[in-house]
Amino acid sequence: MGEIGVNHFLFLSAALFIIGMMGVLIRRNILIIFMCVELMVTAANMSLIAFGWELNSLQGQSFALFTIAVAAAEAAVGLAIIIALSRRVRTPVDVDEMRTLRD
Amino acid sequence: MPWDVIIFYMIGAVCVLSAAGVVVANNPVHSAIFLVLCFFNVAAIFVMLGAEFLAVAQIIVYTGAILVLVLFVLMLVDPDDLPEFHAARPVQRYVGLLLGLILLLEVGVAILDRSVVGRRAVADQQEFTQIVDLVGGNTQALGRTLYTQYLLPFEVISLVLTVGVIGAIVLALPERLGERLYRRRGTISLGHPRGTDLALPAGPVGESPIAGPTPGAEVVPGGYGRRLIMARDPNEQPVIGRR
Numbered sequence: 316m317g318e319i320g321v322n323h324f325l326f327l328s329a330a331l332f333i334i335g336m337m338g339v340l341i342r343r344n345i346l347i348i349f350m351c352v353e354l355m356v357t358a359a360n361m362s363l364i365a366f367g368w369e370l371n372s373l374q375g376q377s378f379a380l381f382t383i384a385v386a387a388a389e390a391a392v393g394l395a396i397i398i399a400l401s402r403r404v405r406t407p408v409d410v411d412e413m414r415t416l417r418d
Numbered sequence: 419m420p421w422d423v424i425i426f427y428m429i430g431a432v433c434v435l436s437a438a439g440v441v442v443a444n445n446p447v448h449s450a451i452f453l454v455l456c457f458f459n460v461a462a463i464f465v466m467l468g469a470e471f472l473a474v475a476q477i478i479v480y481t482g483a484i485l486v487l488v489l490f491v492l493m494l495v496d497p498d499d500l501p502e503f504h505a506a507r508p509v510q511r512y513v514g515l516l517l518g519l520i521l522l523l524e525v526g527v528a529i530l531d532r533s534v535v536g537r538r539a540v541a542d543q544q545e546f547t548q549i550v551d552l553v554g555g556n557t558q559a560l561g562r563t564l565y566t567q568y569l570l571p572f573e574v575i576s577l578v579l580t581v582g583v584i585g586a587i588v589l590a591l592p593e594r595l596g597e598r599l600y601r602r603r604g605t606i607s608l609g610h611p612r613g614t615d616l617a618l619p620a621g622p623v624g625e626s627p628i629a630g631p632t633p634g635a636e637v638v639p640g641g642y643g644r645r646l647i648m649a650r651d652p653n654e655q656p657v658i659g660r661r
Contacts, residue, residue, distance in 0.1 A: 319423050322529055324467065327430045329525040331437050331456075333518045338441035340514030346446050346492060350453050353484060354437055357460055357476075368467045370538050371546035373563045376469050376556075380564070383472075383479050384575045388582030390484045394491045395589035401495040402592070 324365035332358035345400075349393055356386045426466060433459040450488050454481045468547075471557040 331354060338351030360379045367375020436459065439452035457480045464473035540546040553559045564572050 318420075319426055323426060323430075324463065325529045326526070327433065327463065329522065329529065330430075330434050331460075333522050333525070334434065334437040334441060336521065337514050337518040340517060341511050342441065344446060346488065346495075347440070347449055350440055350449055350488060353480070354440060354453065354456065357457065357480070360472075360476075361460060361463060364464060364467050364469050364472065368469075371540045371543060372538070373559055374567075376472055376560055377563050377568050379469070379472055380475065380560070381568075381571060381575050383475055384579055387479055387484065388579050390487060391582050391586040392589070394487055395586035397491055398494060398590045 321365050321369040324368075325362060328358045328361040328365065331355075331361070345397055349390075349397070352393075353386065353390065356382060356389075422466070426463075429459050429462050429466075433463070446492055447489070450485055450492065453488075454485055457481050457485075468550075469556065471560050 335351040335354035335358060338354070339348050342348055342351070360382050363375045363379045363382070365375075367373065367379075433456055436452045436456040440449045440456065443449045443452060457476060461473040461476045464470075464476060540549060550556060550559045553562060
């Protein structure tokens with residue numbers, strides 16, 4: 316392993332994505348699940364940039380920029396949903412118990 | 419071993435360990451701090467990949483905006499409302515670990531076995547770096563790409579962000595805001611205790627029930643003969659008919 320190649324970055328990205336996925340599957344705290352989703356989005360970003368780096372093109376970075384913007388919008392809406400849930404539901408917010416978004 | 423390989427392995431190790439810390443930490447605040455550490459290392463990886471602008475955007479957007487938002491929500495939400503930290507059933511935990519290992523295997527095979535199908539923009543890395551430097555750097559090159567090739571997606575993404583922010587505000591708006599305004603208006607015009615009419619036995623969810631009319635008070639429901647009481651404080655309870 317003398318030279319650093321795109322496979323290194325792809326494996327790192329895969330590791331981050333899988334750790335995030337395990338967090339979503341294992342944990343039941345909705346905020347931790349949210350953070351793990353952010354981790355998965357970042358891992359996908361890293362893959363995009365690594366492919367762009369390998370192909371000597373800027374398209375990967377452009378796509379990663381769009382992904383960051385979508386992740387920001389998703390963060391705003393997701394956190395607002397968490398606040399609304401914790402305000403309306405009196406019982407503990409358990410992701411296994413949540414079935415509806417209505418009152 | 420060249421230096422960049424050593425640095426890559428150091429950054430990657432911290433990255434993976436802090437990501438694991440996000441999953442296993444007991445305290446959600448510790449999870450958020452671990453996530454900040456992980457994102458800083460991801461930004462360093464971006465710098466290694468030649469994406470300087472995205473590295474800065476990563477730090478500003480994720481650690482600057484999203485993580486601060488997460489911490490705010492952590493402080494706003496009552497910790498009792500969140501479930502027990504490791505409350506997942508053991509079945510769930512083992513299934514999650516198993517699925518993760520399977521996916522790691524699949525992705526590993528796919529990465530080692532892949533063949534890139536795609537058009538290289540420029541034949542070799544050195545020429546690409548020269549072209550980017552000619553424009554003025556990574557940020558300028560990315561800006562040119564965004565505003566020529568991806569102009570329409572760029573506008574659409576701004577629309578997505580605007581709609582997302584409006585939706586977030588609508589979702590997080592407190593319900594009680596409207597009720598409080600209503601109650602204050604009622605206090606001024608009606609002569610009832612706390613300004614509410616008779617047919618309101620309990621308050622909104624989570625509040626103490628609204629006090630009904632005082633016993634012995636003569637209150638004409640809905641009639642025109644009641645006294646007009648101007649209350650400065652909406653929670654002040656004027657006594658009617660008894661003194």
